[in-house]
Amino acid sequence: MAPSPYVRARSATAHIVLTALCALTGAGCGSGVGDNLFLYAPPADSCGGVLGRVQPATDVVLLDWSGGRSKLFDDLQLDPLDLSAFATLDGSTLADDGEAFKDAVIAETATILCDIPGAAVHVTGSKVSLPSDFTTVHIAQVFSPTGGGQIGEGSFDPCNVGHNDAAVIFGEELRRLGGPFTFDEWVLMFANVTAHEIGHTLGLGHVARQPHDASARPLYVELMLATHTVSEMIREQRYLASESNCPSDGDVLRRRVDLDGPCVVTSD
Ligand SMILES: [Ca+2]
Ligand SMILES: [Zn+2]
Numbered sequence: 001m002a003p004s005p006y007v008r009a010r011s012a013t014a015h016i017v018l019t020a021l022c023a024l025t026g027a028g029c030g031s032g033v034g035d036n037l038f039l040y041a042p043p044a045d046s047c048g049g050v051l052g053r054v055q056p057a058t059d060v061v062l063l064d065w066s067g068g069r070s071k072l073f074d075d076l077q078l079d080p081l082d083l084s085a086f087a088t089l090d091g092s093t094l095a096d097d098g099e100a101f102k103d104a105v106i107a108e109t110a111t112i113l114c115d116i117p118g119a120a121v122h123v124t125g126s127k128v129s130l131p132s133d134f135t136t137v138h139i140a141q142v143f144s145p146t147g148g149g150q151i152g153e154g155s156f157d158p159c160n161v162g163h164n165d166a167a168v169i170f171g172e173e174l175r176r177l178g179g180p181f182t183f184d185e186w187v188l189m190f191a192n193v194t195a196h197e198i199g200h201t202l203g204l205g206h207v208a209r210q211p212h213d214a215s216a217r218p219l220y221v222e223l224m225l226a227t228h229t230v231s232e233m234i235r236e237q238r239y240l241a242s243e244s245n246c247p248s249d250g251d252v253l254r255r256r257v258d259l260d261g262p263c264v265v266t267s268d
Pocket of ligand 2: 196200206225226
Protein backbone atom coordinates (compact mmCIF):
# COMPACT_ATOMS: atom_id res chain seq x y z
CA MET A 1 0.00 0.00 0.00
CA ALA A 2 1.40 3.35 -1.02
CA PRO A 3 2.03 5.79 1.78
CA SER A 4 -0.22 8.78 2.02
CA PRO A 5 1.22 12.13 0.90
CA TYR A 6 1.32 13.15 4.54
CA VAL A 7 3.49 10.18 5.48
CA ARG A 8 5.71 10.74 2.50
CA ALA A 9 6.23 14.36 3.42
CA ARG A 10 7.21 13.43 6.95
CA SER A 11 9.57 10.75 5.71
CA ALA A 12 11.31 13.18 3.42
CA THR A 13 11.93 15.51 6.33
CA ALA A 14 13.13 12.68 8.51
CA HIS A 15 15.43 11.44 5.78
CA ILE A 16 17.07 14.82 5.45
CA VAL A 17 17.62 15.00 9.18
CA LEU A 18 18.92 11.45 9.33
CA THR A 19 21.31 12.02 6.48
CA ALA A 20 22.61 15.08 8.27
CA LEU A 21 23.00 13.11 11.49
CA CYS A 22 24.91 10.30 9.84
CA ALA A 23 27.20 12.74 8.12
CA LEU A 24 27.68 14.53 11.40
CA THR A 25 28.49 11.57 13.57
CA GLY A 26 29.86 9.00 11.17
CA ALA A 27 28.42 6.45 13.56
CA GLY A 28 25.19 4.62 14.09
CA CYS A 29 23.87 6.89 16.75
CA GLY A 30 23.57 10.58 16.91
CA SER A 31 21.33 13.50 17.46
CA GLY A 32 20.77 16.80 15.82
CA VAL A 33 18.51 19.75 15.68
CA GLY A 34 16.00 20.33 12.93
CA ASP A 35 13.34 23.00 13.03
CA ASN A 36 13.85 23.40 16.78
CA LEU A 37 13.12 19.74 17.29
CA PHE A 38 15.77 17.59 18.88
CA LEU A 39 16.00 14.28 17.13
CA TYR A 40 17.74 11.08 17.96
CA ALA A 41 18.74 8.20 15.78
CA PRO A 42 18.97 4.86 17.58
CA PRO A 43 22.16 2.82 17.31
CA ALA A 44 20.96 0.15 14.90
CA ASP A 45 20.24 0.84 11.25
CA SER A 46 20.02 4.57 11.76
CA CYS A 47 21.94 5.21 8.56
CA GLY A 48 19.96 2.61 6.70
CA GLY A 49 16.88 4.70 6.41
CA VAL A 50 14.71 3.16 9.12
CA LEU A 51 12.81 6.37 9.28
CA GLY A 52 10.18 5.29 11.77
CA ARG A 53 12.78 5.03 14.48
CA VAL A 54 13.71 8.65 14.49
CA GLN A 55 12.16 10.19 17.54
CA PRO A 56 12.21 13.43 19.48
CA ALA A 57 14.83 13.44 22.18
CA THR A 58 13.49 12.54 25.60
CA ASP A 59 16.27 14.55 27.24
CA VAL A 60 18.56 17.36 26.19
CA VAL A 61 21.78 17.68 28.18
CA LEU A 62 23.98 20.78 28.09
CA LEU A 63 27.64 20.33 28.99
CA ASP A 64 28.55 23.74 30.40
CA TRP A 65 32.28 24.49 30.61
CA SER A 66 31.88 28.15 31.45
CA GLY A 67 31.43 28.02 35.21
CA GLY A 68 28.76 29.82 37.17
CA ARG A 69 26.29 28.20 39.50
CA SER A 70 24.57 24.84 39.65
CA LYS A 71 21.27 24.32 41.36
CA LEU A 72 22.84 21.29 42.99
CA PHE A 73 24.81 23.59 45.31
CA ASP A 74 23.42 26.74 46.81
CA ASP A 75 26.64 28.57 47.52
CA LEU A 76 29.36 27.01 45.41
CA GLN A 77 30.94 29.28 42.81
CA LEU A 78 31.99 27.12 39.87
CA ASP A 79 35.10 28.28 38.04
CA PRO A 80 35.34 27.46 34.34
CA LEU A 81 37.35 24.35 33.56
CA ASP A 82 41.04 25.28 33.21
CA LEU A 83 42.24 23.08 30.39
CA SER A 84 45.84 24.19 30.92
CA ALA A 85 45.79 22.35 34.26
CA PHE A 86 45.59 18.96 32.51
CA ALA A 87 48.93 17.75 31.23
CA THR A 88 49.17 15.36 28.33
CA LEU A 89 51.83 12.76 27.64
CA ASP A 90 53.29 14.72 24.72
CA GLY A 91 54.29 17.54 27.03
CA SER A 92 51.41 19.84 26.21
CA THR A 93 48.10 20.41 27.93
CA LEU A 94 44.48 20.07 26.94
CA ALA A 95 44.40 23.84 26.37
CA ASP A 96 46.51 23.34 23.23
CA ASP A 97 43.54 21.66 21.57
CA GLY A 98 40.73 22.83 23.79
CA GLU A 99 37.85 22.92 21.36
CA ALA A 100 38.73 19.50 19.97
CA PHE A 101 38.86 18.17 23.52
CA LYS A 102 35.41 19.50 24.39
CA ASP A 103 33.98 18.17 21.14
CA ALA A 104 35.49 14.75 21.81
CA VAL A 105 34.05 14.62 25.34
CA ILE A 106 30.61 15.54 24.01
CA ALA A 107 30.86 12.90 21.27
CA GLU A 108 31.98 10.12 23.63
CA THR A 109 29.32 11.04 26.20
CA ALA A 110 26.65 10.92 23.50
CA THR A 111 27.92 7.54 22.32
CA ILE A 112 27.67 6.10 25.81
CA LEU A 113 24.16 7.48 26.27
CA CYS A 114 23.00 5.81 23.06
CA ASP A 115 22.83 2.55 24.98
CA ILE A 116 20.10 3.57 27.38
CA PRO A 117 16.80 1.95 26.46
CA GLY A 118 13.81 4.22 26.72
CA ALA A 119 15.82 7.42 26.60
CA ALA A 120 16.94 9.40 23.58
CA VAL A 121 19.50 11.86 24.85
CA HIS A 122 20.79 14.81 22.87
CA VAL A 123 24.09 16.04 24.27
CA THR A 124 25.27 19.50 23.31
CA GLY A 125 27.86 22.06 24.28
CA SER A 126 25.87 24.90 22.77
CA LYS A 127 23.51 27.16 24.66
CA VAL A 128 21.78 28.11 21.41
CA SER A 129 18.37 26.63 20.62
CA LEU A 130 17.93 24.83 23.91
CA PRO A 131 14.40 23.68 24.74
CA SER A 132 12.60 24.95 27.84
CA ASP A 133 13.60 21.86 29.80
CA PHE A 134 17.16 20.64 29.71
CA THR A 135 19.65 19.12 32.13
CA THR A 136 22.85 21.04 32.83
CA VAL A 137 26.15 19.35 33.60
CA HIS A 138 28.74 21.85 34.81
CA ILE A 139 32.28 20.68 34.12
CA ALA A 140 34.15 23.02 36.41
CA GLN A 141 37.56 23.70 37.96
CA VAL A 142 36.51 23.10 41.55
CA PHE A 143 37.14 20.66 44.33
CA SER A 144 34.23 18.63 45.57
CA PRO A 145 32.69 20.42 48.55
CA THR A 146 32.35 17.08 50.29
CA GLY A 147 35.88 15.88 49.50
CA GLY A 148 36.71 12.22 49.65
CA GLY A 149 37.89 12.02 46.07
CA GLN A 150 34.42 12.72 44.74
CA ILE A 151 34.77 13.43 41.03
CA GLY A 152 31.14 14.05 40.15
CA GLU A 153 27.69 14.51 41.55
CA GLY A 154 24.35 14.30 39.81
CA SER A 155 20.78 14.52 40.98
CA PHE A 156 19.14 11.12 41.18
CA ASP A 157 15.83 11.14 39.34
CA PRO A 158 14.18 7.71 39.65
CA CYS A 159 12.05 6.89 36.60
CA ASN A 160 13.37 10.06 34.93
CA VAL A 161 10.38 12.14 35.93
CA GLY A 162 12.10 15.50 35.39
CA HIS A 163 14.10 16.70 32.41
CA ASN A 164 15.82 19.72 33.90
CA ASP A 165 18.22 18.09 36.34
CA ALA A 166 21.75 19.09 37.29
CA ALA A 167 25.18 17.58 37.73
CA VAL A 168 28.65 18.88 38.47
CA ILE A 169 31.98 17.36 37.45
CA PHE A 170 34.77 18.38 39.82
CA GLY A 171 37.74 19.15 37.59
CA GLU A 172 40.19 19.72 40.44
CA GLU A 173 39.49 16.21 41.69
CA LEU A 174 40.11 14.75 38.24
CA ARG A 175 43.33 16.72 37.93
CA ARG A 176 44.55 15.19 41.19
CA LEU A 177 44.14 11.64 39.90
CA GLY A 178 47.61 11.73 38.43
CA GLY A 179 48.86 11.71 34.93
CA PRO A 180 49.90 13.01 32.60
CA PHE A 181 47.49 11.06 30.48
CA THR A 182 47.06 11.00 26.73
CA PHE A 183 44.53 13.31 25.11
CA ASP A 184 42.24 10.32 24.51
CA GLU A 185 42.57 9.12 28.10
CA TRP A 186 41.54 12.54 29.38
CA VAL A 187 38.57 12.45 26.99
CA LEU A 188 37.47 9.09 28.38
CA MET A 189 37.96 10.21 31.96
CA PHE A 190 35.76 13.27 31.54
CA ALA A 191 33.19 11.53 29.34
CA ASN A 192 32.86 8.53 31.64
CA VAL A 193 32.17 10.55 34.76
CA THR A 194 29.85 12.87 32.82
CA ALA A 195 27.83 9.98 31.40
CA HIS A 196 27.72 8.36 34.86
CA GLU A 197 26.17 11.46 36.40
CA ILE A 198 23.77 11.92 33.49
CA GLY A 199 22.76 8.30 34.07
CA HIS A 200 21.59 9.23 37.56
CA THR A 201 19.53 12.12 36.16
CA LEU A 202 17.89 9.58 33.84
CA GLY A 203 17.01 7.27 36.74
CA LEU A 204 19.92 4.87 36.78
CA GLY A 205 21.32 3.65 40.08
CA HIS A 206 24.59 1.96 40.89
CA VAL A 207 25.54 -1.57 39.89
CA ALA A 208 27.34 -3.94 42.19
CA ARG A 209 30.84 -4.85 41.11
CA GLN A 210 30.93 -8.41 39.83
CA PRO A 211 33.50 -10.89 41.08
CA HIS A 212 36.67 -10.51 39.10
CA ASP A 213 37.35 -13.16 36.50
CA ALA A 214 41.10 -13.15 36.01
CA SER A 215 40.80 -14.87 32.63
CA ALA A 216 38.46 -12.25 31.21
CA ARG A 217 39.21 -8.80 29.94
CA PRO A 218 35.84 -7.25 29.24
CA LEU A 219 35.61 -4.96 26.24
CA TYR A 220 34.06 -2.25 28.38
CA VAL A 221 34.06 -1.21 32.01
CA GLU A 222 30.65 -0.98 33.69
CA LEU A 223 29.80 2.70 33.87
CA MET A 224 27.47 2.64 36.87
CA LEU A 225 29.83 1.20 39.46
CA ALA A 226 29.85 3.35 42.59
CA THR A 227 33.63 3.65 42.36
CA HIS A 228 36.20 3.21 39.63
CA THR A 229 39.95 2.91 39.67
CA VAL A 230 42.00 5.34 37.60
CA SER A 231 42.82 2.56 35.15
CA GLU A 232 39.10 1.96 34.72
CA MET A 233 38.46 5.67 34.25
CA ILE A 234 40.76 5.85 31.23
CA ARG A 235 39.08 2.92 29.48
CA GLU A 236 35.87 2.91 27.50
CA GLN A 237 32.88 2.52 29.79
CA ARG A 238 29.32 1.55 28.95
CA TYR A 239 26.04 0.77 30.67
CA LEU A 240 26.44 -3.02 30.81
CA ALA A 241 23.71 -3.97 33.27
CA SER A 242 20.13 -2.89 33.64
CA GLU A 243 20.31 -0.13 36.20
CA SER A 244 16.78 1.23 36.18
CA ASN A 245 15.17 1.51 39.58
CA CYS A 246 11.79 2.38 38.15
CA PRO A 247 9.00 0.03 39.28
CA SER A 248 7.14 0.58 36.03
CA ASP A 249 10.03 -1.03 34.18
CA GLY A 250 8.99 -4.34 35.69
CA ASP A 251 10.84 -6.94 37.69
CA VAL A 252 13.42 -7.60 35.05
CA LEU A 253 14.74 -4.08 35.26
CA ARG A 254 14.15 -3.48 38.94
CA ARG A 255 17.25 -3.12 40.99
CA ARG A 256 17.99 -2.29 44.55
CA VAL A 257 18.04 1.43 45.20
CA ASP A 258 21.22 2.05 47.13
CA LEU A 259 21.35 5.78 46.72
CA ASP A 260 20.27 7.98 49.56
CA GLY A 261 20.29 11.39 47.96
CA PRO A 262 22.61 12.73 45.29
CA CYS A 263 25.16 10.34 43.95
CA VAL A 264 28.74 10.35 45.03
CA VAL A 265 31.35 8.92 42.72
CA THR A 266 34.80 8.32 44.03
CA SER A 267 37.91 7.08 42.38
CA ASP A 268 40.63 5.26 44.22
CA1 LIG B 1 15.70 13.38 34.68
ZN1 LIG C 1 26.94 7.42 40.91
